Amino acid sequence: MEAVTSTHVYAGLTRARSSGRGHVLRLLLVLFALTAFFATATPARAATAEPPTQAAYLADRLRENPVYVTDQLPRAVPRSTAADFTRLARRTGVPTYVLVLPGETVRDGKALLGAVHDRLGRDGLYVLVDDHSVTDATAYGVRAPADDAWTAQLYELPYDAGPLLSFERFTEVVALSPEKASARAEAARAAYEDDEPEAMYIGPSDRRNQSFLTGILLTGVPLSILLLAAYGRRVRRRYAGSVRKADRAARRMPPALPVAAVVASAALAAVAVALTATAVFGQTASSGTKPPTPAEMSARAERVAAGLRKDPVYTDPESPRVLDARALDRLHQRIDAFRRSDGGGPVYVALVPQTSESESAGDAELFAAAVHTKVGTDGVYVVADPADGTIDAVSHGLRLDGDRLLFDLPDDITLGDSRADESDDHLLGERLDALMTFLDRTPRTDRSVEGPSPAPAPSPAEDNALPPLFATDFWPGLMVGAFAALLLFAVSAGVTALVLRRRRPATEPFARLPFTAPTEPSASWLRRTAYAELSALAREFTEHGEQPLARDRLDAALLLLDGDPGRARRPGTDPATLVTVIALARAGRAALTGQDTDLCCGVNPLHGAGVRLSHVRVSATGRRLLPVCELCRDTAIADPLGIPPRLLRLPAPSGGGRLPYYDATDGPLTAVPRGIARVVERVRETAGVY
Structure with missing residues (x-):
């Protein structure tokens, strides 16, 4: 019984040991498989170092050369201007380090200069310049009136002076003594308050x-x-x-x-x-910008393309970091998965700002096309702007529905939402992950589709x-x-x-009276003039014999005065009657000289003969067809609104104020617009003489 038991126990132990070794072997095989999978799946990430920070990268550039000009502003500050900045920097008399960067990539200029100084470890004057002017300056370990120089260049120069001229003025003030620099800054500020500099x-x-x-x-x-x-x-x-x-x-x-x-x-x-x-x-x-060379216009695209050949995610080293290590790893995993998917392919992500002074003039699609040409590989090219947070994606040569990618990409991905606006990194890691999900769900086509061909950006020469x-x-x-x-x-x-x-x-032998025609005649003037004109007509009619028209007009004038010319001089005579007497007397004298016309100026009968009928403006809103004299005709043509002030105005019947003559009476004077003959008829009708 014991022998049997020992045998069974030994057999059980043997099977247990065999089973344990099998589990260990299987576990080892799984570990080896996983190691091999990750080694083949992400070889690039294992060899790629984490990108340097903005301050570290810029400090390295200043270690190579104390003046660094970005390649992202060729339209405003070509890299060839670095020699000019270097020449001007020597005027300060202290070690000067200059960074020319897009304003969109700098969140806090003072903080950036301080971080760069700490990384570089060298004292001196640190200056930050964008595509317009000097934006910040700080002196570390040296005596330099940086703040006064910045103030002077800000207020002394117009807004369009340009970065190079702004830096020149800055260095000019830095070279002064602290007292003179302070006085220069105060004078510039005071002058700017009174009068801004005129544009250049x-x-x-x-x-x-x-x-x-x-x-x-x-x-x-x-x-x-x-x-x-x-x-x-x-x-x-x-x-x-x-x-x-x-x-x-x-x-x-x-x-x-x-x-x-x-x-x-x-x-x-x-x-x-x-x-x-x-x-x-x-x-x-x-502007005074030097035109960039073709090499300067393509430098940024070549830099980004070179980075994308090594790593499908390129982070602009001149900009603040917007993707941490975890977000970068996640993005690489999604890119690798899309590359291996059915109908997928390479995805290249460029985290680069898009400014109006870049080679593509801020057009992300144009920049993506340029990078695609430089990389030489088809795929989805994504341009994510770390400055404003916008995302653009363009497919080149993949079997993707390009229209959906261009027109159906949600705004939450391309522009972001309110949370993205409030975040320093614009939630680009989260939104790029959403973009990869959108790419995974984008329908595939039967054949590869070429990407859009955007219109070329304007050349710098044409732009300026x-x-x-x-x-x-x-x-x-x-x-x-x-x-x-x-x-x-x-x-x-x-x-x-x-x-x-x-x-x-006067050309007429009978024109011995002054010809006056006031717009608002007084009662005494009307009495005096009516009597003088009527007396002159009677005298000239006697001297030159019968003339039918002159006879009719003289008779009509006398009828208005009941046959007594002296009545014209008596107070109380109606002003409208006196104006009618003057108009008839003057028309009668004109008939005696052979210069007769039946028309009388309807604007002011005291003007004398009319030359034509014309629609004239008698008020701000009304017009009337009236005969007009030469002067009124010219006024109606040159200044239609000048006619109402020229209308003859008589005292109102009820007293107080004046009215146009055709509204101030209902007597014969209202017939003036229809001619002198009609005035004579109205006088006869009124007097009952036919």
């Missing part, structure tokens, strides 16, 4: 304004010369013909210029305007070049100039006609 350069909108003004002057000045000269010749002929021969010597007028001389003057004026505009508006560029002076708004300016010349001609003609009318000598 103009932009495209300013050039369009210059072109518009040039066009106006180029047609307005010569055309004004031609029109005014022609009008002057016409006025001279008419004025000279109206002067009596006995007065011509006293009223001698200057001789008119020959037509050829007028045309030559206009042509010379046009040439002078063109030459002057070319000299005064001679700017050809909107101004339009030609004789282009853009120059052509509309030509038309406006012609209109302005016509308007000037109309106003000048109206003013000249007014002056000549007042100075014109």
